[in-house]
Amino acid sequence: MDAAELLGIFEAERDRGLALVAGAATLDDLEAAQVEVIGRKSAFSAAQKSLGGLSDEDRRVAGKAANEARQAIQGAIDERREALQLVAGAALLEADRIDLTLPGRRPRTGSLHPLTIVEREIVEVFLRLGFRVVEGPEIEDDWHNFQALNIPPDHPARTMKDTIYPAIPGRADLVLRTETSAAQIRTMQSQPPPVHIVSPGRVYRRETSDATHLPVFHQVECLVVDEGITFAHLKGTLEIVAKALFGQSRRIRLGPAYFPFVEPGAEVGVSCFKCDGAGCRVCGNGWIELLGSGMVHPQVLENCGYDSERYTGFAFGMGVERFAMLRYGVTDLRAFFENDLAFLRQFA
Numbered sequence: 001m002d003a004a005e006l007l008g009i010f011e012a013e014r015d016r017g018l019a020l021v022a023g024a025a026t027l028d029d030l031e032a033a034q035v036e037v038i039g040r041k042s043a044f045s046a047a048q049k050s051l052g053g054l055s056d057e058d059r060r061v062a063g064k065a066a067n068e069a070r071q072a073i074q075g076a077i078d079e080r081r082e083a084l085q086l087v088a089g090a091a092l093l094e095a096d097r098i099d100l101t102l103p104g105r106r107p108r109t110g111s112l113h114p115l116t117i118v119e120r121e122i123v124e125v126f127l128r129l130g131f132r133v134v135e136g137p138e139i140e141d142d143w144h145n146f147q148a149l150n151i152p153p154d155h156p157a158r159t160m161k162d163t164i165y166p167a168i169p170g171r172a173d174l175v176l177r178t179e180t181s182a183a184q185i186r187t188m189q190s191q192p193p194p195v196h197i198v199s200p201g202r203v204y205r206r207e208t209s210d211a212t213h214l215p216v217f218h219q220v221e222c223l224v225v226d227e228g229i230t231f232a233h234l235k236g237t238l239e240i241v242a243k244a245l246f247g248q249s250r251r252i253r254l255g256p257a258y259f260p261f262v263e264p265g266a267e268v269g270v271s272c273f274k275c276d277g278a279g280c281r282v283c284g285n286g287w288i289e290l291l292g293s294g295m296v297h298p299q300v301l302e303n304c305g306y307d308s309e310r311y312t313g314f315a316f317g318m319g320v321e322r323f324a325m326l327r328y329g330v331t332d333l334r335a336f337f338e339n340d341l342a343f344l345r346q347f348a
């Protein structure tokens, strides 16, 4: 090929290239145009390679034209690429655009179980009175759960009917605790009087489930031991606790009751918070039976290493479920254990 033909190719390819570049709508189009017009296998590159066959003078002129044409195309490509990148970036931004004025999606948080709410509320009353919280194991041994509490081996509460015995090989003496008193026994064993404690927690009984019975329930027990503690201290404390939980205008009443670990024992009723003692659907006769109580049996004190001639004490225990049912008007105990979110969310 002579110089005129090559000059023609460079000029024609430059014009074709500029047109292709101008028409490239995307970065991919532009890339394809570059390969086609000035790539290694392009007509342009082939023509440039054949410059070597020209005379010095022709090669100088045609070579200059080739370089100028290539620079024109490359310049157009660079310019176009920048413009297309701007467009692509703007499109990305637009696609990623979020509306900051939309309301957020609030993460769903859990809430306290109604029994936890009520248990804490009960414990809170005792904390305000200066009591300390103690906890103990739910798997107890026979001594802490029964013997220390003056419950002899032939006591009705010890038969299989009332107690759940976990199948632990070689440990026939273990039980699922039937009251949280066991934790209080452990506290008395570990320290001298005075003792002012409450022990909240789960307890277990062999029961067939119905609206008012379950094999697992919750208790808060209260224990005071010191020199000079009398029945008046028990009664005063009960009154303060009943008023704190059910309202300052409540009254309490005591009646005789038997528990092996107290002497004397008393059942405690509180005047109804709905009808104030007149009688209604909540209470029946104006009184709500609330808890069991008594003066700690001297034998229980001796079992823990306390001198029962010097020290006396009172104790009482209340059911958390019973209190929660009264508080929230729940009529079926099983509702607390079904994990029905529609039920539980009411307490959030």
Ligand code: 2NL
Pocket: 181, 182, 184, 185, 219, 221, 223, 259, 261, 262, 291, 292, 293, 294, 296, 297, 300, 315, 316, 317, 318, 319
């Ligand atoms: C009830 C009755 C009661 C106690 C619990 C107690 C604890 C020790 C010593 C003596 Cl360490 N007594 N606790 C006393 C009387 C009654 O609970 O009906 N609870 C739900």
